[in-house]
Amino acid sequence: MSDAGRRVAGWVGGGAAAVARGLYGGARWPDHRLAQVQGRTVRTLVGSQALGGLGMSIGIAVAALLAEDVSGSEKLAGLAQTMQVLGAAVASFLLAHVMGRRGRRVGLTLGYLLGAAGAVLCVVAGVVRSFPLLLVGTTLLGSATAANNQARYAATDLARPAQRARALSLVVWATTIGAVAGPNLTGWAGRAGRALGVPTLTGPFVFGAAGLLAAALVVSVFLRPDPLLVAREAAVARGGAVRHGTSWARVREVVRTRPGVAAGAAALALAHAVMISVMVMTPLHMHHGGAALEVIGVVISVHVLGMYAFAPVVGWATDRFGRPAVLGAGAVVLLVSLALAGTSPAGASYRIAAGLFLLGLGWSLCTIAGSTLLSESAPLDARTDVQGAADLVMGLTAAAAGAVAGVVVGTLGYPALTVFAAVLVTGIATAAEFARRTAGRPAADDEPLAL
Numbered sequence: 001m002s003d004a005g006r007r008v009a010g011w012v013g014g015g016a017a018a019v020a021r022g023l024y025g026g027a028r029w030p031d032h033r034l035a036q037v038q039g040r041t042v043r044t045l046v047g048s049q050a051l052g053g054l055g056m057s058i059g060i061a062v063a064a065l066l067a068e069d070v071s072g073s074e075k076l077a078g079l080a081q082t083m084q085v086l087g088a089a090v091a092s093f094l095l096a097h098v099m100g101r102r103g104r105r106v107g108l109t110l111g112y113l114l115g116a117a118g119a120v121l122c123v124v125a126g127v128v129r130s131f132p133l134l135l136v137g138t139t140l141l142g143s144a145t146a147a148n149n150q151a152r153y154a155a156t157d158l159a160r161p162a163q164r165a166r167a168l169s170l171v172v173w174a175t176t177i178g179a180v181a182g183p184n185l186t187g188w189a190g191r192a193g194r195a196l197g198v199p200t201l202t203g204p205f206v207f208g209a210a211g212l213l214a215a216a217l218v219v220s221v222f223l224r225p226d227p228l229l230v231a232r233e234a235a236v237a238r239g240g241a242v243r244h245g246t247s248w249a250r251v252r253e254v255v256r257t258r259p260g261v262a263a264g265a266a267a268l269a270l271a272h273a274v275m276i277s278v279m280v281m282t283p284l285h286m287h288h289g290g291a292a293l294e295v296i297g298v299v300i301s302v303h304v305l306g307m308y309a310f311a312p313v314v315g316w317a318t319d320r321f322g323r324p325a326v327l328g329a330g331a332v333v334l335l336v337s338l339a340l341a342g343t344s345p346a347g348a349s350y351r352i353a354a355g356l357f358l359l360g361l362g363w364s365l366c367t368i369a370g371s372t373l374l375s376e377s378a379p380l381d382a383r384t385d386v387q388g389a390a391d392l393v394m395g396l397t398a399a400a401a402g403a404v405a406g407v408v409v410g411t412l413g414y415p416a417l418t419v420f421a422a423v424l425v426t427g428i429a430t431a432a433e434f435a436r437r438t439a440g441r442p443a444a445d446d447e448p449l450a451l
Contacts, residue, residue: 037225038158042167044222045151046174048215052112052148053178055211056141058185058204059119063138066122066201071131080138082399085276087118087142088149089395095146096388103226104154105219107384108147112216115144119209126202137205144212146391148175153387156375157227162319165372169315172368176308178211180301231380250382251389259438260323260377264370265390267327267431271366272394273401274334274421274428278341278359279303281405282352285414289347299353306360314368323373327432330365333358334425342418366428373435 067080091111099107118140125134152171159167186204193203255262282303283296318326341355378386401424408417 034158034230037227037230038167041158041223041227042155042170044218045155045171047222048108048112048218049148049151049171049174050177051211051215051218052115052144053175054182055112055115055119055178055208055215056144056148057179057182058189058211059122059141059208062186062190062201062204063122066126067131067134069201070125070129070134076131079135082402083135084138084142084145085395085399085402087139088145089142089392089399091143091146092149092391092395093388095143095150096384096391099150099228099388100384103229104157105223105226108151108154108223109216109220111143111147111150112212112219115141115147116209116212116216118143119205119212122205123198123202123209126199126205144215149391150387152371153375153383154227156372157231161376164376165318165323165368166312166315168372168375169311169318169368172364173308173311176304176311179304179308228384248389251385254378254382254386258377258379260373260435261386263431263435263438264323264374264377265393267366267370267428268374268390269394269397270424270427270431271330271334271363271370272398274424275359275363276398277401277405278338278418278421279356280402281409281414281417282341282356284409285346286348286352289345291348295348299348299356302353303356303360306357307364310361311364311368314364318369318372323369324432324436326365326369327373327435328429330362330369331425331429331432333365334362334428335422337362338418338422338425342415346414
């Protein structure tokens with residue numbers, strides 16, 4: 001293999017050397033041009049994330065209220081959010097299948113379009129008052145969540161090894177824009193929906209659909225050339241073979257032979273389960289203590305701030321100190337957050353606000369470090385398979401944790417839930433230590449698997 005080919009492999013496939021040349025579509029790309037493509041990719045993903053986050057959050061903020069109104073049952077209200085989480089989990093793997101065959105641009109665009117269709121169905125369900133149709137709509141809306149999650153991986157396809165976490169973290173950070181703005185626009189969107197002749201609670205879904213369509217347009221127009229296809233062409237240029245399609249057998253093979261993949265996937269799933277289980281039950285804990293809805297909203301906003309606002313700093317730390325170190329730090333922050341939240345009295349307090357902020361920050365540390373570790377540890381020919389499977393497992397684990405959280409709080413109380421979550425955090429710490437000990441260890445069949 002030529003030196004130039006090895007440098008290409010180093011950039012796009014996980015090696016240590018920087019790229020000097022790359023090939024795409026038969027044309028030679030110097031390193032400065034590849035850097036331009038990477039910059040354009042990240043800028044496009046930041047824009048689509050902001051629009052996609054707005055499109056999702058503005059509707060999800062009132063999904064439970066619309067479900068209760070349409071079904072007439074408070075007990076069924078939570079099903080809308082549950083179906084959205086499950087829809088996101090399943091869509092993650094299905095979209096990864098599309099990306100594996102057609103590239104990031106087609107997969108992300110499809111995810112946002114399906115999410116927009118789901119938002120439209122939610123509007124129709126509110127008009128005709130059909131609860132089953134609403135559940136179909138929220139399930140499809142989960143596709144937009146899956147697209148937003150998969151976008152973080154697209155930021156790493158052409159990133160230099162020393163900058164992968166920072167590129168990924170910028171895309172994660174962009175979600176803050178939509179996630180914060182969306183809920184604050186629900187009142188206005190409801191009034192606008194009423195002016196358009198649809199029920200007030202469906203108004204946010206009208207504008208959610210518009211936001212998701214805009215995200216699809218941004219990706220479709222500006223995510224060119226496709227970063228994953230560029231990376232694959234570079235692999236072919238150096239004589240590597242790139243397989244297409246999605247295979248569970250291939251995923252199992254990679255997990256078995258690549259320690260970083262197993263550690264990253266485990267950390268992602270456990271951190272998400274901890275965050276979801278505690279976050280969804282905290283408003284109930286505060287409400288039982290007499291906290292006003294406005295105060296509960298502020299605490300959840302502080303939690304979201306912790307999740308996304310400091311992502312660029314977390315990305316820098318992940319590149320500077322290493323993936324295992326930041327995973328370990330995330331586990332410590334999560335334990336501190338659970339200690340604060342679990343010992344807080346019912347109702348409003350500075351302690352529970354601090355606990356929820358640190359819960360979000362710990363999730364950010366684990367998610368950025370875990371996602372980077374997972375992506376760079378997976379070989380290019382199985383990268384979308386592994387990323388989709390990891391997000392599928394992450395979503396299903398979080399959905400199960402959310403369901404168990406309600407049972408735990410109902411029978412043992414909120415403090416017991418934080419103890420249960422702390423047990424899951426020990427799994428994150430174990431994954432971090434496993435990643436540290438196996439860092440740099442090649443797979444048994446490293447040459448066939450590596451880019």
